[in-house]
Amino acid sequence: MDIAGGPVPSIAEQVAQVPTDPGCYLWKDASGQVIYVGKAKNLRARMRQYVTLQDDRQKIPLMMQLVSSFDYIVVDNEHEALVLERNLIGQYHPYFNVDYKDDKSYPYIAITKGDVFPAIKYTREKHRPDTRYFGPYTDSRAARATIDTLRKVCPICSASCTEWKRVRRLLEKSPQDADLIGLICAQKGRPCFDYHVGRGPGVCAGMIDADSYAKNVRRVERFLSGQRRDLIADLKEEMSAAAAELDFERAGRVKRRLEVIDGLDDRQQVVFPTSVDIDVIGFYREETIAGACVFVVREGRTQRTCEFILDKGFDVSEEELIEGFVKRYYDETADIPAEVDVACELEDGEMIGEWLTSKRGRVCRLHRPQRGEKHHLLETAQRNARHALLRYMVRTGYADDRTNQALLQLESALALPAPPLRIECFDISTIHGRFTVASMVVFTNGRADKSQYRRFKIRAELDEANDFVSMQEVLGRRYAPERMADERFGSRPDLLVVDGGKPQLTAALTQLEELGLDIPVCGLAKADEEVFVPWDETPVVLPTGSASLYLIKQVRDEAHRFAITFHRELRDKAMTVSILDEVEGIGPRRKKDIMKHFGSMKRLREASVDEIAAVKGVSEDVARALYDTLRA
Template sequence: MPSLAEQVARVPTDPGCYLWRDAAGEVIYVGKAKNLRARMKQYVTLTDDREKIPLMMQVVASFDYLVVDSEHEALVLERNLIAQYHPYFNVDFKDDKSYPFIAITKGDLFPAIKYTREKHRPGTRYFGPYTDSRAARDTIDTLRKVIPICSATCTEWKGVRRLVEKHPEDTDVINLICAQKGRPCFDYHVGRGPGVCAGAVTPEEYRASVRRVERFLSGHRSEVVRELREDMAAAAADLDFERASRIKRRLEVIAGLDDRQQVVFPSSVDIDLIGFYREETIAGACVFCVREGRTVRSSEFILNKGLDVSQEELTEGFLKRYYDETADIPAEVNVAIDLEDAELLGEWLTGKRGRVARIHRPQRGEKRHLLDTCERNARHALMRHMVRTGYADDRTNQALLQLESALALPAPPLRIECFDISTLHGSFTVASMVVFTNGRADKSQYRRFKIRAELTEANDFVSMQEVLGRRYAPERMEDERFGSRPDLLVVDGGKPQLSAALTQLKVLGLDIPVCGLAKSDEEVFVPWDDTPVVLPTGSASLYLIKQVRDESHRFAITFHRELRDKAMTVSVLDEVPGVGPTRKRAIMRHFGSMKRLRAAGVEDIAAVKGVSADVAQAVYDTLRATE
């Protein structure tokens, strides 16, 4: 049988969609391409630089592809295939629950409004999705106070619907039949129903109300308000003051609704802003819907991909899923990054909207500020989900068990200690020790060391031996302030650092499991095998050990910079005439850091107690000269 690469070589160069399948025939990924052969070749040759591709291609056994006429058709087909197969490696909602929508049954003679979680049906227009079901129900309740429209749950409306279905040839006289035989529903008596059941409204009048409802749900309330004011004026001119009073109450409902909604733009703009926050294999998304300058709705979603895919892939995947399900398309969708397919997505949205729509990346101003707020809300949504589902605990337990297996440890590494060296050509050499207890950073156990060895150049081998000798010396092992013996010792680096650690532990007579984590390719070096262990991309174990390594690096760099800045401060101020130890302490106490002192003007330095104007000028000139 030909290999995958040989099969891909026979794929046409037309635009279309490809489906990667596993050994069981299940679709695990769906993608689109302008050139099918060129795009699929990137997968089988592993020239696609996305982290998930090597892992995915390990389980790919076969593929299918579908050819279309244009890249735009490929985009639409891709979304349909993802909705059909829900592939594991595609971005999708984390939970497979259905989200609430507000729907208008446009296929009926008298369309009704309803709250629903149903799969989208032809002939029905959907607004949403809403992630707050109460907000969706409240919106329907408020809307029916403003524009009377039938509810799909109304028994009398269902009776009229059955009558129309039974006698489709009599639609012209259905209104008369209802007037003669119908019974007014309760909603009609309280002003929330138009009276379809009693023949009180013609199909033409009802369709005008439906158009108002659609504009209202799309956020275009100014048009609705204008029409209602015209109706109120006409009713008053006809001396129909009761009807004018009803319309006035409806306008007051809209005014009260506007008072509760935040005005975010002075102009009447229609935009969506979408922010994301990612963890290792999960992400939160928040959508702010701004219509006529007001935030009319915000929705939050949890996605099944996070740091294991690129920000661009996550963003595009969400846009396709979200706007495939909603009819409420704005003129502009704001996201935090530039998208390669932004123009294509804009064309797709334009086709759905019927007017021009585009994807935009704001970089400053009110839109950028609101997008930052979206990202903060996405973070809070994700944190709430993780707490509610115990996600963090599950991932931590999974990571510890995976490390136990991959590194052949006697038990899960409940206490991990990691060391890193930071130096500048042998000067200001320091070491950091960070501790993770039960998979979480235990900052009370962090320690930092100044390397005492006289070094003329950087020597991580000697530095690592020294710090491990000091940390695991008998007196330190008995010191409660240093905590208990670790289950796993991690050194930042490859074989040289691992060899230094093993040599020092042998001198101390300690048998502590140890590994070295190389910065390139994230390879884990172990004492019992010359071949490094490669933890699976996107796995909980790799994420944890990288987190430990990065934290030790951050802690070492911070200490190194502190020492270097202090030394630079001393050396620079020592060169200033008239600045002795007392004035030096006063200056540094006043500014707190070298960065603030360098940013200070002559007058700011002269404000320090005991520093004259001449000395302040000398300090300022010396600092400028050293720059």
């Protein structure tokens, strides 16, 4: 907790005094603002992991640099800690917790359960205890269309109806006189427009009593919860009863309601042959944002999809992102299924399942599908999450803003004379000195410029891997005067990046000095993502999650990918040539025809004798010999 008066103990000393009970902790910055909220079974042990940096999440070192104080709240058990954590995150919106990107209020469909005659409404209001909410809906038009369809099936008053509001005011003044008010409405009430078109039950005109109306409300709730089969059974029973009583007008009205439900089912995709109630949640991450897509499946059909943009991406682990979203999403909805399917196992999955079970009133579990229909639907949800995120990035110009930030941050951190609009990066790939190659990738204005990519075979005779010699050779060839004058190699770079630490940086500086070139250069080490620069023995550490670190890592990783791809091509080609050369009867022409026919060594290895013999010019004896050689 905050310590005031006298010498202030260090954070570590304060943490040593924290109790070992379950609870929630709040890390605060120098201004007293809460920057992170977490829960723990043992508060002292969990908080000590932060102070000693034993928590290996990338954001922790940066976050703890900002921490100046903390608070904690003790509770009785882990379940209470989880509920309290969600409430505290909703109250403080800490920067380092997973949350919605824009934190806007999403629309819900609500039933005003606190009224004698509950009404339905479309709302974005903060949740009230006497109202039941269904959603959220990320498509407002879909929410309004659902209400419109629902009122055709189960007539219920709208909360925006003037006549319903009048009846509500009367009942609020004299709740004990509900029956008398009903008689007054029947004698003097004016039926609203919705009653005339069959979407209102006629509360305003005393056409329905509270018990019959409550039956309609229960049907509405079942419909919104996805329990349509029970509703259909009730309506069919009502239609049969009306027909038996020769009340064909009422039977016709019920029949039209059943047709509305049938039309709705026709538009919904059937996902499972069995009646399952599950939510399938897919995610797609970029550097600091992510997309989430929820498929709401009820009675085996996809009822709706909801899409969200989250304010964390690759700067947190997949597990933390999923857990944060699950807690945020289900804290705000009453529509909880029997199963929630996500892409990875959660450390607190069992406890979250217990929390969802207590909210639902029946069992709910978290599940990671690995095969079958649920896995297929999860992959579809992930694709939809990706498209939702891409639409958001295009709409907001997110990528351009991040790129501009990255270039300006690199200019400042690396003491460059100007933003590095052209970045060239080199990487070496080899295996014990054999098939040694180098790659050159180019990023122009912060984006990969693949037309400028180049790859090199290292000519030096090497008995073992030697990145120092290889790097000097490739830089000497790339920055030789004739290449610098060659338009195909583009212009002089604003920043040269080598994949590696101090040795690779030294090799680059030595070669550039021999060529008489003054090009800003740095090395990026894989271990701690440290940037080595010529003018300081201490590496530059770019902030975790920053646009500059993400860009320079992207450049380095692209160079590595391009180099290792070329290395594998040469190695596979040499392997292929050596194996085919061992087979008698296969010369250069047949070798070429065979590889052209199968396309890859993998397909050739999987081929049967008859399939090999089907290649033009290859006899059955040669095919048999090749088949045996490949399996020797």
